[in-house]
Amino acid sequence: MQTINAGIREAKMHLSKLLRYVKNGNEVVLTDRGRPVGRIVPIEAGELSLEARIQKLEDQGVLGPPPKGQARITPLPIPIAGSMAQRYLREEL
Numbered sequence: 001m002q003t004i005n006a007g008i009r010e011a012k013m014h015l016s017k018l019l020r021y022v023k024n025g026n027e028v029v030l031t032d033r034g035r036p037v038g039r040i041v042p043i044e045a046g047e048l049s050l051e052a053r054i055q056k057l058e059d060q061g062v063l064g065p066p067p068k069g070q071a072r073i074t075p076l077p078i079p080i081a082g083s084m085a086q087r088y089l090r091e092e093l
């Protein structure tokens with residue numbers, strides 16, 4: 001796996017290009033003024049989607065299945081105000 005560094009501004013401008021790089025098994029280290037602040041890494045093949053994790057919890061008996069004839073409503077992610085990732089994404093450098 002190869003690693004490249006990308007500044008926040010560069011990442012915002014070239015996100016699609018960086019994601020293609022990550023899809024090929026590489027890693028991107030995000031930097032803020034040269035200081036590493038985060039990483040974009042490929043998802044391991046063993047990681048499950050949200051729907052698959054919900055199904056797994058149902059199979060384990062932790063969650064009950066939805067009522068007959070109704071689809072499970074998957075909740076949206078809860079936004080966390082002031083999270084560092086959100087601040088960087090909204091920041092105009």
